Amino acid sequence: MGFRKNVGYISSILIALLFSNCILTSVSQNSLFEVEAKPIDKTSLQGKNDDVRTNVFEMANKLREATGEKTPNDYIVVLKDNNFLSSVRSLAGEAKSEGAALRHIYDHSLHGFAIRVPNEKVLEEIMKIPEVDYVQPDVKVKAFAQNLPTGINRVDGDLSSTKSGDGKGAVNVDIGIVDTGIDLNHPDLNVYRQVSFVSGTSSGNDDNGHGTAVAGVAAAKDDSQGVVGLAPGARLWAIKVLDSNGIGSSSDIIMGIDYVTQHAKEIDVVNLSFGAVGKNDALHKAIIKSVAAGVTYIAAAGNDGKDASSVFPASYPEVIAVSAIVDIDGKCGGKSSISTTVGKDDTFASFSNYGPVVDLAAPGVLVKTTTRGSSYTSFSSTSASTAHVTGAAALYKSEHPGASPSDIRNALRSLGSSPATTCDGNGHGYFTGDRDNNAEPLLYTAWASTTELAIRNPVSSPPFRSPFSQ
Ligand SMILES: [Ca+2]
Ligand SMILES: [Ca+2]
Ligand SMILES: [Ca+2]
Known part of the structure; x- marks a missing residue:
């Protein structure tokens, strides 16, 4: 050079x-x-x-386009595939000597680095490095959080609670929550590892609440306290990539995916309850490699009531994309007289994105879960429905340790309820109001007859509904 x-x-x-x-x-x-x-x-x-x-x-x-709100002067440099860690490091050093500040080095889900450049000239010099495949602007990505409409909050107290658990048992599986972090001290969550890639933070502790809510739906402990998740007591990896406002940069998120891929032998399932409209080739490449390493990714379809085909990461074929339905009573058939501002019992949630990229639907309205400060809350969003599928995928993986990401997707889809499923008066039945011609299966986990979760509630409270009050 x-x-x-x-x-x-x-x-x-x-x-x-x-x-x-x-x-x-x-x-x-x-x-x-x-x-x-x-x-x-x-x-x-x-x-x-x-x-x-x-x-x-x-x-x-x-110079590869990435859509979204750009962070000025921040770029992701993706190297050609034949570069390994030593050359990634030396090329990163070269970018540094050109005047760039180094923010992250990627070596597991893709080869490259994240940089901040003082001006375009420096970027041009870096693009001239022959080993550089492409350079992409860093963009902001948001958690798919949705504030509870007051009308929904008002009926919260009237929600029927399902039968409590028997207070014991844990699932032997590892779930990555790539989000705002997790309340590291929450007594209802088994946080096993934690890390942060958000500047200005020093741990995977949750400073927003979104990640803790997602974690509780997937894996709150079955301990007679608070709530219970779908894969109770699973080992949670708090991988913080979103800040206290629920916003993250694609470069930090890729670092989270890189970390997951580095630990692909341990982490089984990863929850991605965030996204943005447009394209992001570097993030897509990182996820492709991570899935190839055996990690199953579940992604929220988004909360804008539109086709999710334009939303990433939900639109990536390698992830399991999830829409949301309203479920009030934990049973099929639309029997609850309580209506919410986002739809009636057992209907497609009005805020949920839809479309052919969606793989599964799951409950996503007024979902009881954990929150910061060792506390509890309810939340509504495709983040909540996605966390159900993450828990179910973890449960499936714990029973079928050899299952690949596509095995898990196929299994969850084939085990789900379809429009042809006759409501059995409990959990096995479909919903109405789907917005398109793609009848995505509704998550159903009563297949798990060998788990204590299903044994515990054999009839009256199908485990695939919202986390139960205990
Ligand atoms: Ca609990
Ligand atoms: Ca219902
Ligand atoms: Ca649909």
Whole structure:
């Protein structure tokens, strides 16, 4: 890269000319001088002009668009696949010497790094590094949180609670909550590992509440206190990538995915209850690699009442995308007389995104769960419905340790209720009001007849509904 440094102050066109010549001839600067001394050959000049155009074209190709609210001067540099940690480190060092501040190094879910550049020129220099596949602006991604409408809060106290658990038993499985963190001291949650990739924070402790709510639905302990999750007492990995406002940058989220991939032998299932509209190739690449390493990802469809095809990560084919329904009484059939502002009992939630990318539906309204301060709350969102599927996937994985991510997806889909399922008066039945022609199965976990969860509530409270009050 010393060569580029020497010519760093010459115009970019001249750089391109020299650089393309260098590549074409693979010779020293002395030879370049000889080339300059030759009479101008119009044919060769035409060739060089083509080279310049090619180079500019390549540069434009190397700047990959990412949609969302950009964070000025922050970029994700994705290296070509044949680069391993030593070269990633040395290339990151090179970017640093060009004037970039290094924010993260990725080595498990993709090879690359996150940088902050002082100006465009530095970015251009980094894009010229041949090992760079592409550079993508860093963007903001938000938790799919939804504030409870007051009308819903008002009926909260009237919600029927389901039968309590027997107060014992834990599922032997590891769940990654890539979110705002988890209340590390919550007595109803088994937080096993914690880490933060959000600047200004030093642990995976939750400073928002969203991650703790998601964690409780998936895995609150079966201990006669508070609530119980679908995979009770599962080991929770608090992987903080979203800040106290529930907002994160794609570079931090990729670091979270990288961490999961590094621990792919331990982490079975990962919950992604956040997203944004548009595309983000670097994040997609990281998730593809992580799924290939055996980790099952569940992603929220989003809360905007629109087709989720434009929402990532829900639209990535490698993840299990989840929509939300209203369930008031823990039973099918739409029997509850209580209506919410987002729909009646056993109907598609009005805020839920929908569409062909959605794999499963699950309850996502007025879901009782854990929150910060060793406390409890209710929340409504596709984040809540997604956490049900995360818990169910973990439960399935605990019973079928060899299941691949696609095995788990196929199993949950085939075990779910369909429009043809006749309501059995309990949990096995479908919902109404789906917004499209894609009748995604409704999560159903009573297959788990060998688990104490199902044995505990064989008839009256199907375990796939909201976490039960204990
Ligand atoms: Ca509990
Ligand atoms: Ca119901
Ligand atoms: Ca649908």
